[in-house]
Amino acid sequence: MISDIGLLAAWFALIGSVVAVLLALYGYWASDAKWITSARRAAISVWPLLTVAVLAIEYALLTDDFSLNYVASVSSREQPLLLKMTALWGGQDGSILFWAWLMATFAFVVLLRRWDQDRDLLPHVIVVTMGTLAFFIALDIFASNPFKKLDFMPVDGRGLNPLLRHPGMVIHPPLLYLGFVGFVIPYAFAMAALVTRRSDAHWIRLTRRWTLIAWLFLSLGLLLGGRWAYDVLGWGGYWAWDPVENAAFMPWLVGTAFLHSVQIQEKRGMLKIWNMVLIILTYGMVIFGTFITLSGVIDSVHAFARSAVGPAFFGFIAVTSVASVWMLLRRLDDLRSDNRLESIFSREAVFLFNNLLFMTLTFSVFVGTVFPMVSELVTGEKRTVGPPWFDRVTAPQFGLLVLLMGIAPLFAWRKQSLQRLGRSLWLPFVIALGAVVMLFVSGTRSAGALLAFWIVTFVGVTTLWEYARGVVARRRVQGESWPVAFWRLTGRNRRRYGGYLIHLGVVCMAIGIIGTEMFQQQTQGTVAVGESLELGGFEIRYNGLINRRGADDLAIVEADLTLSRNGKELRGLLPRREIYQNSGQTMTIPATRSTLTEDYYVILAGWDDAGRLATFKTYLNPLINWLWFGGLVFVVGTMVAVWPDAEAERRAMARQAFTRRQVAQAA
Amino acid sequence: MNRHRLLWIAIVALWLALSGAVFAQNTDESVTDDDVNRVARELYCPICENTPLDVCETQACEDWRLLIREKLEAGETDGEIVEYFADIYGDRARATPTTEGFSLIVWIAPILIGVFGIVIFVRMLRRWLARGAEAGPEPTLAAPPTSGDSAPADPELGDYAARVEEELRRSA
Numbered sequence: 001m002i003s004d005i006g007l008l009a010a011w012f013a014l015i016g017s018v019v020a021v022l023l024a025l026y027g028y029w030a031s032d033a034k035w036i037t038s039a040r041r042a043a044i045s046v047w048p049l050l051t052v053a054v055l056a057i058e059y060a061l062l063t064d065d066f067s068l069n070y071v072a073s074v075s076s077r078e079q080p081l082l083l084k085m086t087a088l089w090g091g092q093d094g095s096i097l098f099w100a101w102l103m104a105t106f107a108f109v110v111l112l113r114r115w116d117q118d119r120d121l122l123p124h125v126i127v128v129t130m131g132t133l134a135f136f137i138a139l140d141i142f143a144s145n146p147f148k149k150l151d152f153m154p155v156d157g158r159g160l161n162p163l164l165r166h167p168g169m170v171i172h173p174p175l176l177y178l179g180f181v182g183f184v185i186p187y188a189f190a191m192a193a194l195v196t197r198r199s200d201a202h203w204i205r206l207t208r209r210w211t212l213i214a215w216l217f218l219s220l221g222l223l224l225g226g227r228w229a230y231d232v233l234g235w236g237g238y239w240a241w242d243p244v245e246n247a248a249f250m251p252w253l254v255g256t257a258f259l260h261s262v263q264i265q266e267k268r269g270m271l272k273i274w275n276m277v278l279i280i281l282t283y284g285m286v287i288f289g290t291f292i293t294l295s296g297v298i299d300s301v302h303a304f305a306r307s308a309v310g311p312a313f314f315g316f317i318a319v320t321s322v323a324s325v326w327m328l329l330r331r332l333d334d335l336r337s338d339n340r341l342e343s344i345f346s347r348e349a350v351f352l353f354n355n356l357l358f359m360t361l362t363f364s365v366f367v368g369t370v371f372p373m374v375s376e377l378v379t380g381e382k383r384t385v386g387p388p389w390f391d392r393v394t395a396p397q398f399g400l401l402v403l404l405m406g407i408a409p410l411f412a413w414r415k416q417s418l419q420r421l422g423r424s425l426w427l428p429f430v431i432a433l434g435a436v437v438m439l440f441v442s443g444t445r446s447a448g449a450l451l452a453f454w455i456v457t458f459v460g461v462t463t464l465w466e467y468a469r470g471v472v473a474r475r476r477v478q479g480e481s482w483p484v485a486f487w488r489l490t491g492r493n494r495r496r497y498g499g500y501l502i503h504l505g506v507v508c509m510a511i512g513i514i515g516t517e518m519f520q521q522q523t524q525g526t527v528a529v530g531e532s533l534e535l536g537g538f539e540i541r542y543n544g545l546i547n548r549r550g551a552d553d554l555a556i557v558e559a560d561l562t563l564s565r566n567g568k569e570l571r572g573l574l575p576r577r578e579i580y581q582n583s584g585q586t587m588t589i590p591a592t593r594s595t596l597t598e599d600y601y602v603i604l605a606g607w608d609d610a611g612r613l614a615t616f617k618t619y620l621n622p623l624i625n626w627l628w629f630g631g632l633v634f635v636v637g638t639m640v641a642v643w644p645d646a647e648a649e650r651r652a653m654a655r656q657a658f659t660r661r662q663v664a665q666a667a
Numbered sequence: 668m669n670r671h672r673l674l675w676i677a678i679v680a681l682w683l684a685l686s687g688a689v690f691a692q693n694t695d696e697s698v699t700d701d702d703v704n705r706v707a708r709e710l711y712c713p714i715c716e717n718t719p720l721d722v723c724e725t726q727a728c729e730d731w732r733l734l735i736r737e738k739l740e741a742g743e744t745d746g747e748i749v750e751y752f753a754d755i756y757g758d759r760a761r762a763t764p765t766t767e768g769f770s771l772i773v774w775i776a777p778i779l780i781g782v783f784g785i786v787i788f789v790r791m792l793r794r795w796l797a798r799g800a801e802a803g804p805e806p807t808l809a810a811p812p813t814s815g816d817s818a819p820a821d822p823e824l825g826d827y828a829a830r831v832e833e834e835l836r837r838s839a
Contacts, residue, residue, distance in 0.1 A: 235722040341795030364777045386762035524700035
């Protein structure tokens with residue numbers, strides 16, 4: 001009964017979104033505001049309707065309504081309450097509905113804002129957001145219906161995939177989807193600006209916060225995904241260049257390029273065409289990423305053909321890409337640059353190079369991700385593209401990008417004096433050289449590692465120095481204490497210092513990545529009770545196996561280990577295998593000892609019946625916690641940059657008005 | 668002279684000691700788990716989806732790792748074992764694509780796009796600069812109220828101090 005209401009609500013939501021698109025199109029064509037107001041009303045009605053649909057699924061999940069195929073496939077009677085709720089995004093059908101609901105929420109918020117100033121943009125924003133929404137709702141209802149009923153009602157459901165029962169995995173999809181849908185808003189405004197022949201940066205300013213928030217969620221989703229892989233998947237790493245990982249990474253790469261590139265349009269009125277290209281690309285990557293994540297197309301070409309979801313996505317991406325590019329080509333002349341480049345030693349040129357690197361990176365990841373599928377289509381044989389290829393191809397590009405990240409903030413707009421640049425850079429250069437010498441002396445011989453550490457030290461020192469200079473200046477003028485000066489400086493220049501914090505976060509993350517990728521040690525061995533396994537000065541002594549029951553139909557086999565280093569006992573570790581009785585699926589959960597210098601990471605790989613012998617795989621991951629720490633700094637920095645600042649906004653408006661007056665007078 | 672001879676003796680002794688270790692390795696038959704994993708890491712499970720052979724937990728993968736162990740004990744090299752798997756299961760068993768045949772494309776493509784990108788980058792810069800040269804210097808506008816967002820043109824602290832003072836004055 002409730003589920004029938006849910007399906008009905010979904011249908012009405014679909015109708016509402018389609019009607020909104022048609023009304024908006026007609027209102028624009030007839031230049032009639034009444035129709036556009038109706039369109040807006042229709043669009044606003046979509047979110048409540050979809051909420052009803054989502055609530056209906058939640059109700060079915062929470063009441064164990066296994067007559068629904070979806071509920072039976074992602075839930076079971078003894079599943080914990082929280083996991084029953086989050087099973088909404090545990091499978092394809094529910095995920096698509098969830099994605100649509102998040103999209104509707106964002107569109108709802110955007111549509112509720114005051115549109116008096118931007119009446120001309122409204123119909124197009126409605127068309128784009130509602131059009132995207134209509135596609136996803138239609139996809140859900142017709143190809144992947146969570147309300148589909150089974151002919152018979154099973155006694156119990158299959159239960160959620162054990163991999164998804166970890167807290168990190170619970171929050172990971174919503175964060176990613178929020179990142180994906182968030183980018184649809186700037187795209188909608190960009191298309192609106194394009195159609196209405198607005199050639200200024202107005203749409204960029206309007207959507208700046210949306211872009212940053214979407215980017216924040218995407219970053220969080222990626223970070224937590226990596227953390228989850230490390231904590232729970234038990235292979236000692238955090239990123240495997242898996243197609244689904246890449247699917248979320250590519251929109252992030254293009255989104256980051258967009259984030260930087262729009263600053264050029266805001267400041268200097270340049271790169272207008274390129275920014276349009278970037279946002280169109282971001283939108284395409286978002287849909288493509290959602291497509292890969294939800295349909296599993298990359299793993300096998302044959303799954304693509306069988307499921308209806310694949311061709312539908314493909315068609316949608318093709319249609320929207322063609323339409324966007326066509327509109328861009330029609331309006332190309334409107335997007336002439338306002339300004340000129342005076343010197344290649346300028347922030348404009350550096351940002352352009354930054355964009356180049358992001359594009360080559362995105363393309364590299366794209367090639368590696370689709371090559372197996374392309375190879376199968378063309379030659380009939382699938383060729384795997386694994387981490388060694390990705391590492392080799394992307395590492396130099398990332399290195400260059402990080403280097404650029406350090407230098408770029410030192411470049412002034414229009415023209416940077418090389419002398420001044422040299423004066424800012426020579427000290428970090430030398431300090432970084434000193435760090436590298438120290439590393440060399442203490443045993444590091446790999447040229448790649450030394451270069452990488454030089455870069456991160458150089459960039460870290462440069463960024464810290466830029467930050468410190470501002471604080472010092474404030475202290476000098478205001479006589480404030482260090483913490484107060486730091487706080488006030490950051491608070492009054494959130495975009496700038498938020499940006500510096502983000503860059504510092506990236507530097508810390510880079511340190512963690514270099515440590516783990518270049519200096520990881522691992523070993524595997526079988527030991528009897530009382531025996532030890534050694535790795536890099538650490539030793540684990542196997543004390544025996546513990547069998548116990550866990551919540552949620554779990555049987556747990558745990559190994560009791562004692563970790564020592566150079567003879568000194570440090571702590572106990574309990575790596576375990578979790579076996580879900582019903583489905584027979586197992587999880588290998590590692591045990592870790594974490595410090596700032598390294599992680600000692602061990603998993604229970606196997607054991608004989610009596611537990612007399614057990615096989616362990618152990619990893620030593622140097623500097624890995626710098627990755628998570630850097631991620632935290634990164635997120636804090638983004639929040640600083642996003643945080644609304646009425647003061648700064650007022651100043652920005654004043655500056656705009658001033659410049660407009662000046663240009664009018666000069667003309 | 669004495670020091671010289673001493674040095675030679677030291678070198679020879681060292682060399683002998685090291686050779687001893689090498690010979691010791693040759694006579695040691697046992698293949699460790701690490702050896703097996705080293706080879707398995709170069710391979711992907713031929714039947715699972717996107718799973719490297721050293722982490723795959725299925726029975727089939729266990730059997731394949733056992734096969735790798737047997738081959739290592741028989742004296743085969745890492746490369747030979749990888750080729751064996753690739754011959755039977757195809758290139759999908761390799762973790763890294765080769766540089767032969769169709770797989771060459773995946774190595775060439777990033778290089779091509781890099782070159783292409785640099786060409787576009789240089790052309791864009793040239794076009795921007797040319798437009799700047801032919802248009803002459805921009806009409807200079809009166810300095811707008813400074814914002815915290817523009818880059819410092821002068822690394823001297825005085826510039827920062829001036830800007831901070833300006834902001835404080837305006838917001839007072």
